[in-house]
Amino acid sequence: MNKEQIIEVITRNLLENLDDLDAETIDPEASMRDYGANSLDIIEVVSSSMRELKIKVPRSELADVQNISQLADKFLEHMNS
């Protein structure tokens, strides 16, 4: 799986958790908070995406992640490790 596909997984889970969002509006360089996600939404999106990707990245390693693209990088790094 490549980064683009991982972003698709994250984006789909974000869309499922947030009302009033459509896929065309989601920029990977933006943070989920920019789209109105709260801390509970983010936990849900990250957990659902990791379950789907069959990985478990420690939350402590995600603390500095600023946007969706960086989150995908972290996921990719763990999938390849």
Add this chain to the structure above:
Amino acid sequence: MNDRDILKYSLADFVYNDNPDVLSPPEDFTAWMDDPRVGLAYKFFEQPLQAAPTPRTSLRGGVDGVTRDVINLTSYNYLGLSTHPEVVQAAKDALDLYGVGASGAALLSGTFDQHELFAAELASFKQEEACVLFSSGLGGNMGAIQGMLQKGDVLVIDDKCHKSLIDGATLSGARLASFKHNDANSLDEVLTRHKGKRILVAIEGVYSMDGDLADLPAIADVCDAHGVPIYLDEAHSTLLFGENGRGIGEHFGLEDKIGVNFGTLSKSFGGVGGFVCASRALIRYMKCFASPFQFSCALPPSIVAAMRKSLEVATRDSTLRDQMWANVAYFRKNLEALNLDLGDSASQVIPIIIGSSGEQLFTMAMEAQRRGLFLQPIDFPAVEAHARRFRISVSSQLSKEDIDEACNIIEDVIARPLGTVGNSGRAGA
């Protein structure tokens, strides 16, 4: 999860339980918790005190099971009211008169004359029309939010607010949104995004993990501009801030900007419970829909009688809070001499931020306890992973000797390993 990475995981990684058996925790959680390196951290939870939560008390350590006399920097007994003779006597007298429990929910049989009197006294103290008592602080925040908001509404919180406010949003069905800590511009953006909805902004007077104050003047300006009311959680500031001890609202001279005042009885008051003060109309409505009020047994009358006495003692003059603030100043002076990172604390809650190493945090915590200091370590996810810390709660009951001894231990077990002081010791302490 491989053995090498096990310490990178935290409770935040086990929120969702994938185990098909609902009676079992996640399998990887069990393996993680059973690892002795992880288990060590949890031995600092639920350590039983063997005496009153005073500055000198006795604690059975979770790591080694040894009971020690300790200097207690962890209890929230900021004004020492938990053991104040007048407060204890009031509880004893009420216990004789009313018995042990309230034996009912407040709406039915759980309201006693003590509850009625105390609610009126608290409302008067906070200069509000009415007050409702809750059996816990957490229940108070959850119940108040549930009693005010519903699906379609938005609760906007500072991103360092307490879990009880988040849970209140969940319980109410309201959308939860957060703004960057104490950042008025971020608040403005969030309020603009949700314009047109029923919105409540919730902030805390003193933030419990950092000890810093709400930037109420800036936040009130933004809320005014948007026509949105403020819910102020004064759990760690009631009885401590302001000329009359009413809290941060009084401290900033902005009480008229606060729509709802929340407080706990478990911190400065020295007991247990929560309370919400607001307009008579709102409190009457809230009581009808706040589950923690409606469906929970009321506070024991003996506790309420004791809390009435706590309010009286703490507000008859400023002696206790003056003593606490003198202790805060002396403690800070000593900690600053050790060049420790105290964050932005401006209150009786003083963090000592040590950095990102959980192993170092718990090694220090073990050594502090072995040396006779009850100083709770605070780990991720309760605080940011790069800012693990200890948290000091300064009490009015601490003596200068207690603080000196505590700082000597902190110097040896925290400051020296961190390298914030050299072998020559504290300068100017």
